[in-house]
């Protein structure tokens with residue numbers, strides 16, 4: 001007579017019926033030896049469950065809380081950094097709006113200077129934030145990458161604008177610098193929005 | 201009420217308010233969680249890991265994770281069930297990291313075989329300790345903690361049939377080592 005394997009006995013304990021369980025049960029009904037084996041299996045499991053609980057000899061809470069505190073402080077600093085970044089961005093906007101409305105000099109040139117200053121301030125704010133050293137989620141990283149690509153395109157167009165005649169050049173350069181500021185603004189926004197999405 | 205929900209009320213009477221405070225970042229509440237679940241988490245980790253140091257590290261990693269993600273705990277499940285699954289995953293992760301140790305198992309088994317021949321009857325603790333790390337983890341998670349083969353497979357990154365065969369292996373060995381061989 002072929003007795004039940006350990007696998008077959010274990011399978012009988014499971015809630016769902018496995019193929020082969022019906023014939024295993026039939027065997028079990030007529031085989032005292034396999035019934036004894038199943039009983040031993042039950043007892044073994046009962047003994048495992050009854051093993052005394054092992055306790056840690058050292059308290060690990062100080063390590064857990066210290067590490068958690070460090071993480072929380074880093075998170076708070078990150079948040080503060082982003083708030084600072086947003087503030088820097090709005091100061092940059094304020095500065096850039098300043099020179100506007102002085103009609104004595106060439107308005108085209110002044111507006112270009114203003115846009116350039118604003119672009120520079122935004123870029124400084126961004127570099128202080130060190131976006132290269134931070135991890136973004138996939139979607140945000142994609143948006144940031146797209147904005148950076150568009151800024152690079154604007155930079156190439158600015159180089160080419162130099163070849164244009166004065167009047168056309170000023171118009172084109174002003175348009176490009178303003179576009180650049182808009183893109184940088186959006187890039188700053190992406191980083192700030194990302195932070196608020198994380199819920200810090 | 202499930203077994204793990206019963207454990208909740210047994211381990212931590214006012215679980216709901218403690219969780220609410222812990223979510224708000226209250227460190228005392230986080231410590232209360234630690235004190236409530238420290239022993240069962242350590243026991244689980246110790247039964248799966250080879251050394252007390254590994255088990256204590258798992259205890260620490262588990263509660264660091266609990267502190268960070270208590271905001272993501274959904275109350276429909278039991279708190280102990282949630283903490284326990286974090287602990288089991290951390291313990292299994294540690295086994296994977298220490299996998300090289302398990303390669304000694306075959307050699308160790310040969311030694312064990314010789315010892316069995318001398319009909320040395322081991323006690324259950326010693327027998328459990330002798331199992332390969334994977335077999336011991338499966339037998340503990342399945343037979344004591346009550347995880348299904350599907351759940352264990354999910355946590356281990358293996359198939360349910362792998363979990364089943366590891367359990368069968370564990371029982372074959374335990375049966376032999378405990379001197380339960382049936383005569384005839």
Ligand SMILES: [Zn+2]
Nearest residue numbers: 003004031034
């Ligand atoms: Zn039989």
